[in-house]
Amino acid sequence: MTPQEIYTRLKGEFGESILSFEETVVDPFIVVAPESIADVGRYLAEGEALVFDFLMCLSGVDLSVKAEDLEVVYHLYSMTHRHNVVLKVIVHKENPRVPTVENIWKTANWHERETFDLYGIVFDGHSDLKRILLPDDWEGHPLRKDYKEPDFYRSMRVPY
Amino acid sequence: MAAPKPESKFIELKPFTDEMVVNMGPQHPSTHGVLRLELKLDGEVVREAIPHIGYLHRCFEKHSENLSYPQIIPFTDRMDYIAAMNQNWGFCLAVEKLMAADEKKGFEVPERAEYLRVLICELNRIGSHLLSFGTYGMDIGAFTPFLYAFRDREKILLLFEKICGARLTYNYVRIGGVSRDMPPQFLDEVKEFIDYFEPKIDQYNSLLTDNEIFMERTTGVAVMDNAMAINYGITGPNLRGAGSQWDLRKDEPYSIYDRFDFDVAYGKEIPEIGAVLGDCWNRYKVRMDEMKESVRIIRQILEGDIPDGPIMAEMKAVRPPKGEIFFRSEAPRGELGFYIVSDGTPKPVRVRAKSPCFTALSALQELSRGLMVADIIAIIGSIDIVMGEVDR
């Protein structure tokens, strides 16, 4: 299935929750409303002729300093049907919350932890949402563009 | 007031064992780097093994946002330092694909460069699997295979030293080609190595793979079936060990892999020795078989003609158009994906490396439940992680 077909199908199934479809970029992506990403994911993973059983990558993106939004990008692939699709969720920087997809693809567990660690996006319903790469007492989420590193971490100077 | 205890003549003895929490790592001989496992032990039996990572986090993704595309390549070297060539290549492939989206900026990578890339990356694959074989033997308790593996890896590193001057962090594959052409007689030396090395694989198989104790330790241990592997996003030899024949070089051929004739090594059920699909032994065996396939590919390169010509594409500057791409390539440890978001400037907005080791390690907790301490070591060795790539 091409991304266009998948978009039409999702639109028919979820209606308003599927916000838009971007075709002009190299990898076309479908923008999904944050609250329904888990349902869309489950539909994609289990739906007939879709079977996206493989979550290749889950990444957070912060496009610029000025923008108010954070993105979570899901790269899905189907081992059975050999097609792929990219989903995107856009959340506000103030209170970024996205439902977890850990129950659908277990690999999302650590990927979501990493996204939480580096972007501060909270995944609702995640079984063990805590920092993974950075120390537990680190402050801030470093991959945000507006991140300022602290001057001291445990009385060690950070900028050098 | 407490209720009076029911009188009993006999003291009831309840066997009770306390749970022992042991920290394995971050400094431990067989955690392959700085992995820390929090083991909850009931005697020798592991109730739970919780991996803690991040000790080797070097902010690859943050660094990348402040560097131009060619400057990022040396950083990819330092992710999976065992197979740095493949990491370079994976990143370059993603950038090249992104640039190809714009007709004005797109370019063709010269034939000669493609051949050199395949040659060098397959050599690096052998080197990486050799290291995995050696350290796995050592994890299981056999020290000697480790030194044999390093002896042969040394020969590969010497070849790399001749072609790019470095032994660990090569920075050899560049966007649009490779950094330098091969020295004279290089192909003869590669041929010499391949001729020397091919029979060695069988020797190693008889030394370790077919060893009774080794089979006893690894067959049927920590079985990860195909469905579980895919659900955990596990790729590469670990997935193929579960019986899948998924290999990007075959299924979504990039570069010039479609020109070579090779088989995909995958795990098999062998009742004679008790091997089950997706156990430690199969994961390990896939790597041994893959080395043979890499040798086959290299032989085809050596027997065919490497076309003359430039080794670098003609281009003005690496400045991809606005857009985003996710591209994955088959690194020795699995599918290495790069997600690049570009806004048209020389620096990327976002570079995300999807590391195969990261996902493989996330399955450890489920794999290790109810096994023994010694099995944990066997699992870590069999999923073949490099902490540099896990933590990035």
Next chain:
Amino acid sequence: MLPVFQQFVQNPFPEFFAQAGSENLSQLVLEFLRSHVPFLATLPDPVLQLIAMLAVCVIFVAVVPLLPLFLVLAERKVSAHIQDRVGPMRVGPHGVLQTLADGVKLIFKEDHIPRQGDKILFIVAPYIIFACSFAVFAAIPFGKSILVSNLNIGIFYIMAISSVVVIGVIMAGWASNSKWSLLGALRSAAQIVSYEIPIGLSILAVVMLVESLKMQDIVMNQGGLGILSWIVFRTPFTFIAFFVFFISAIAEVNRTPFDLPEAESELVAGFHTEYSGMRFALFFIAEYANMFAVSAIAATLFLGGWKGIIPGYEFLGGTPGFVIKTMLLVFVMMWIRWTLPRLRVDQLMNLCWKYLIPISFFNILGIGIWVLIFQNDRNPAHIGISLLIIILGIIGAYLVLGKRSSQSPAPRASSA
């Protein structure tokens, strides 16, 4: 007063340690002193005997630690050549002085004791292990008269002393206050205690044949027909017992494939993780001394001790012959160590309880029947029967067990 003292010197514990026979090292020294050192010969006999015994102690303490020194170097060289390298080459010609240099380094290292550990046990543990592994040498006959004491319960004494080692191991593991050490110590305790049983049972097989616990008697029993009168070939059951003994002995001295107590890839270094400097060196020396001791016991019990190969000739006989046999076994141990991977702890126990112990019991039954039928007369015809059974057994075992291999199934199908 004097007779009591004399009695004590000659026979300190008359119940157990009867000084049977005239041939042991202290008497050899005594005779030497009497005949070659005139001014000592004038001393009263008990004093002279005391001097002789002290002299033996000094010789013993001075010579035996040299063995590990040599064995460590041997192991490094053997492993190096197995692994396609050359090993230590810098200190002395071909690195022969390397162990000495290492020893000197270890002496000067900091003696670290874990702050929260049990200090007294931590200090005592290495000495217990060291002392036990050296006390074993007292009963090993190196030659006709080169023997510290020909105890009438010699082999029993060796077994008893060598099982005390496990106490030292547990003390070390416990006192270190480290979970890895504790795990290693407990593994070691379980392992050594379990493997004592097959060792004991296979020794019993020999004792049943020889009808004596004295080490020297066991050796004497293996003379006359050269290699054919070695106990290992005398009956098919002792042949099996030899292998059971050797496998269990490897487990007893914690070497690969049974080196779980110090499995470096699992438990860092097991029970001696926290030890450093000279205390660590004591463990190290004890390990190699143990290795030599069990090989020497195996050589004495099964391979004819200091008796030669060819009847009537002293070729490969006497002390050099004994040392060569022992070293051969030590080499096999090293060879195994650098070739094989390590078992898991449950597999280790399975091997012991499900295979070795039943086999040993079967052996004892078999030996009993054999002795009933053939007596222990060292009749060449009986040895011939035994050899025939052994050879047929080996061929049969090879045909039945064969070789498991991953390569045997059909060649890999091409996916292209």
